[in-house]
Amino acid sequence: MELAMEGKQLVIGYGEKIIIPAMDVKIPKGKITSIIGPNGCGKSTLLKALARILPLQSGDIEIEGVKMSSLKTESIAKKLALLPQGPQAPEGLLVEELVAFGRYPYQKGFGKLSKEDHEHIERAMKATKVLDLKGRSVDTLSGGQRQRVWIAMALAQDTPIILLDEPTTYLDMAHQLEILELLKTLNEKEQKTIALVIHDLNLAARFSDHLIAMRSGTILYEGDVEHVMRKQVLADVFSLDAYIEEDPWSHKPTMVTYKLLHSKQ
């Protein structure tokens, strides 16, 4: 398995408070990896550390085999794009202005956009179907449109790896699917490595190639969907008693219903 990113002996936390005490983590190249786990298990923290938002307290992260600590933040931005959870744009910022921020690591000086920059911006807006919104102000868009615009920004960054922190939260079911279909297309057509934090297990199972299941700051299970989306795993990770069947359409395992373990119902 070729790796896009690898974290070795990671210790991650906020000051005194350690969230992830010791972790080795692998993000396979060219695949969609979903990080799942209960609230507070450290999945967003892990993603932030992988995206160098949160400094490591110890350990190393390698990106395509190169130690991230040896790279300038600007060079990392050419390899890895991040979509944080619930991103906010300054009031009045236009869609095309926001997408153009993706070209930041390629610009110099005053930052006049080159022909190449314009091409990347337009391509990103086409792929995410936001081209006809380009003159709109970001804060006037609907939740689904806004999320697509942010993904367009990440795309304009032209990186082999994209990390997304809960990209489907606050969206209705159709818009959640729309975002995940978009990620799938990017993964298949442009061979992007995608890693995301997501709460909906069935969507995670349906759209991912690789799952990482976390609890209390450690990885309990990782591997392909069939290996992780199992009754025993969900019991260990979420304390859920889950009824799992094959999805007749996607042929991936899917959770038909569930209850809390030890509950009386």
Place this chain on the structure above:
Amino acid sequence: MFKNVKVLFPCLIVLILLLLVLDIQAGYASIPWNELLSSLFAHGDETTRFLIVELRLPRVLASLLIGIGLSLSGCVLQGVSHNEMTEPGLLGINAGAGLMMALYLLLFQNQSPHFSFLLPLLAFAGAGLTFWIEYKLASNKKKLHPNRLLLMGVAISMAITSLTTILMLKMPDQQYAFVQSWIAGNIWGASWTSVLFLTVSMAVIFGLIAYKSRILNALALQEEVSIGIGVNVFKESRLFFVLAIILASLCASIGGGLSFVGLVCPHLARRIVGPNYKKLVPASVLIGGVLLLVADIGSRTLFLPYEMPIGIVATVIGAPYFLYLLMKN
């Protein structure tokens, strides 16, 4: 129509030129227009010429420059601190400058002949020192916490203002009045030397900020996004904080405790041209210039034969308009 910067900027520049002329003409000894023109462009009456070239022109230009500087400073600070309420006064810049001056006056009772040279230096030192303390307290491990910096600024400037008040109580009346009017914001001791110094240093800082407006734009995004697109947030925001503080200190050294300008003008500029710093920087600068020129005209004509501190006039003009802007949303 004014949303288009190609219309807005030339209009503002013309407005500034008009206000400049009006401002030179305004005041206790009002100058007839024909004399004004002849002394500016030809050899007119010697007294009028002295009044205009040596007294009024430096003061008028100083007002313009201070408006520009404070507005630019506020505009930068609001971006890097992610807070619309930020302005240089909030960080205790004026308070620090005021305390230094009060200390000097109290310790060296004499009016040293070099006072007019010393005052800017003192103000600058006081402002710089205040910011340095706040900065040290608000950053750790290569991370600057803008919110902590602002809270620190509020607390420290309150403490410093109280100290200054205590010092002022010990002053003779004349000194007390001087410090009082300085704190309210008064263009003091504007000479050609200080105008020239302000112009050169502010031009350099303006150039740097305008050149780096791409980075300023990226810093105004939330921190996770800024880092994600490759901004060295700690290094760059520190640079912008320092540039903004230098600007504000320069202004405080000649204009005293003007506070409102740095808050209102960038806000107004943002309402008109939007959040893109490539337009916002020039717009703030021009609007700041306009406001202080108007305030200067007001300060020298409204209460003849007395002169109001320009800071008070700027606030009286700015505050209702600011409220109106906030109410409208």
